[in-house]
Amino acid sequence: MTHRAHEYDVIIAGGGLAGRSLAYFLSREPELAGTRILIIDEAGDRYPHRSLIYWHDNALPLSLTPAATFTSLAVDAGPAQRVLPLKRHRLCLTSSRPVFRCLDDVIDANPRITRLDGQVSRVRAHADSVEVALSDGRLYTAFHCFDSTVPPDGIKAPLLMTGEVRQVRTAHDAFDPSTATFIDFRFGEHNPVHFHCVLPITAREAVVEVTRITPGQVPSPKKWFQ
Numbered sequence: 001m002t003h004r005a006h007e008y009d010v011i012i013a014g015g016g017l018a019g020r021s022l023a024y025f026l027s028r029e030p031e032l033a034g035t036r037i038l039i040i041d042e043a044g045d046r047y048p049h050r051s052l053i054y055w056h057d058n059a060l061p062l063s064l065t066p067a068a069t070f071t072s073l074a075v076d077a078g079p080a081q082r083v084l085p086l087k088r089h090r091l092c093l094t095s096s097r098p099v100f101r102c103l104d105d106v107i108d109a110n111p112r113i114t115r116l117d118g119q120v121s122r123v124r125a126h127a128d129s130v131e132v133a134l135s136d137g138r139l140y141t142a143f144h145c146f147d148s149t150v151p152p153d154g155i156k157a158p159l160l161m162t163g164e165v166r167q168v169r170t171a172h173d174a175f176d177p178s179t180a181t182f183i184d185f186r187f188g189e190h191n192p193v194h195f196h197c198v199l200p201i202t203a204r205e206a207v208v209e210v211t212r213i214t215p216g217q218v219p220s221p222k223k224w225f226q
């Protein structure tokens, strides 16, 4: 069953990190104060939270308290390691939870933003509008749509990035909490390409991220633009 179309200025399909950041920045733009925004996301509270690292130069728009702040980076390539002190910038470790909390505080205080729990099944662009269909038949229209949803089954990006994150604890001091091993390629000589980052929280505790980059399949343009 197809329901009545609803009108918005902007539909944000996928309210993850990118979608909610966009809503946050649109909310803060005085010239866009009246913009009606609809955020559609299927995850609700099931969003898989992950650790995030970000750069900071004292001009960050979000008031985050990082779990760790690094003033040096260790970079490993082959047998060599270089430790590079940072100047103006800091590398910080947090989790997506506080980031979302900061974004949601602004988004939820804006009466022009509506959030919807739903699965986007199709985004179709017309000459002067975009139509967004949900898998339950609901249909919404807007002037603009930002689509960050996962592509339908069978479509893969040319390169896929996946990863694992582990929090490790050691019996003795093993880490320098001021230094992040940012990208260590020493174990990335094989296919799939992978590297790891070691982000100490204390001298005995660190977040270790392993990231893999694998070849995917080039998407067919026809499938992207239905």
Ligand SMILES: Cc1cc2nc3c(=O)[nH]c(=O)nc-3n(C[C@H](O)[C@H](O)[C@H](O)COP(=O)(O)OP(=O)(O)OC[C@H]3O[C@@H](n4cnc5c(N)ncnc54)[C@H](O)[C@@H]3O)c2cc1C
Binding pocket: 013, 014, 015, 016, 017, 018, 019, 020, 040, 041, 042, 043, 044, 047, 051, 052, 053, 054, 118, 119, 120, 121, 148, 149, 150, 161, 162, 163, 164, 211
């Ligand atoms: C292993 C790994 C480590 C990373 N580490 C970092 C890091 O340290 N720092 C950093 O800045 N970035 C990091 N990134 C990148 C960062 O996570 C992504 O750039 C960011 O999450 C992309 O935001 P997004 O909104 O596009 O995707 P997501 O945050 O994944 O959000 C997509 C949203 O779309 C929703 N959705 C999907 N399909 C549908 C649908 N059909 N209908 C409705 N909703 C849908 C999902 O529920 C989800 O909420 C990492 C990525 C990976 C894979």
